[in-house]
Amino acid sequence: MTQAIVAALIVLWALVIVLCIVVVALLRQVGMLHERLGPVGALVMPGGPSVGDVAPSFDLEAIDGRNVLMGGARAQAARLTLLFFLSPNCPVCKSLLPIIKSVAREQAGALQVVLASDGDMPAQIAMVRREKLEAFPLVLSTPLGLAYQVSKLPHAVLIDAQGKIVAKGLINNREHLESLFEAHRLGVGSLQALAAAKTLELATN
Amino acid sequence: MIDPAILWLGSLALGALFVGSAAHKLRDLASFRAAMAGYRLLPGPLLPVAAPALALAEAVIGAATLATFFAPDTGRIALIAAAAMLLGYALAIAINMARGNSAIDCGCFGFGARGPGLRGAMIARNIALAALALPAVMPLAPRQLLWLDFVTLLAGLAVLALLHAAIDLALNLPRKEHQA
Numbered sequence: 001m002t003q004a005i006v007a008a009l010i011v012l013w014a015l016v017i018v019l020c021i022v023v024v025a026l027l028r029q030v031g032m033l034h035e036r037l038g039p040v041g042a043l044v045m046p047g048g049p050s051v052g053d054v055a056p057s058f059d060l061e062a063i064d065g066r067n068v069l070m071g072g073a074r075a076q077a078a079r080l081t082l083l084f085f086l087s088p089n090c091p092v093c094k095s096l097l098p099i100i101k102s103v104a105r106e107q108a109g110a111l112q113v114v115l116a117s118d119g120d121m122p123a124q125i126a127m128v129r130r131e132k133l134e135a136f137p138l139v140l141s142t143p144l145g146l147a148y149q150v151s152k153l154p155h156a157v158l159i160d161a162q163g164k165i166v167a168k169g170l171i172n173n174r175e176h177l178e179s180l181f182e183a184h185r186l187g188v189g190s191l192q193a194l195a196a197a198k199t200l201e202l203a204t205n
Numbered sequence: 206m207i208d209p210a211i212l213w214l215g216s217l218a219l220g221a222l223f224v225g226s227a228a229h230k231l232r233d234l235a236s237f238r239a240a241m242a243g244y245r246l247l248p249g250p251l252l253p254v255a256a257p258a259l260a261l262a263e264a265v266i267g268a269a270t271l272a273t274f275f276a277p278d279t280g281r282i283a284l285i286a287a288a289a290m291l292l293g294y295a296l297a298i299a300i301n302m303a304r305g306n307s308a309i310d311c312g313c314f315g316f317g318a319r320g321p322g323l324r325g326a327m328i329a330r331n332i333a334l335a336a337l338a339l340p341a342v343m344p345l346a347p348r349q350l351l352w353l354d355f356v357t358l359l360a361g362l363a364v365l366a367l368l369h370a371a372i373d374l375a376l377n378l379p380r381k382e383h384q385a
Contacts, residue, residue: 001351004353008357011210011211019368022371
């Protein structure tokens, strides 16, 4: 019996030591992956109100009858507004919807999500039903899209409680979407601006 | 003196690795031949013979290693041969890395499935695997098998399989990028 226990212990410790080495190697790799996936901002398209401007004021009715107030100088919202431009026939928008839902859930209470689209009402209603978007107001407004000069979808604009545009851009994945919130958290208009500020800081030091 | 449980654990692990790896190579000999050609160690005309021969050698050594429990002497010889093969592969990797010819398929177990490339850590991995055969060169301390030995063997094999998978994963993750 003693011999079997000794053998088991030897095997055990040998395995534990190798395990530790592998864990350290994998942890290093996780760190490297984070380094590789440095923050990437959403692609800011030219045109439309720029970051820091007061968002154009809109008072719209969502397709389900809800009233949606957006932008304007009056501080009417107690929380952030994420304005997400989408279309029923845009596959990337569809892939982003679960991410929008999860971000809305994570920031429940601090974030109001407004979906914006235009055109064909039946297709919009079908999309809301298919993607289970009933929780978010969907506004159909061509002037809204024109005001922000949305040329490519999916496009998102983050508006703070004071009605100012915090960040905006073309959103193709979760990282792009999160970069909008990151911009709000850091108080820097875009991550490009943050990178520029960092370079400046390095240059002055 | 070495405990038989440790010898059996090493032989079962290496035997399973060799049999699995040989099965993989025999199933896709063309890719294995291409991987061997990438090493530029053997003259081209030899490859159509050498590739299946190497894969078969792995299969035979693996099977003999697995049988250590029943035929201890054959098993020990097979274990030493397995270690020699692993070290030989490590040497081939080292030679090609020294030549700068490192952007090739390593031909390891699961070759072709991931991005090609040789890494220094592969040599370390092969040496660690070869170390599993170390008990084969030590005198055995004969004793009765206990239930605890089966636990040691089963759990040890499971952990070794996980470790192999984790090391494989770590080897294929991106490396640190050097700042220009």
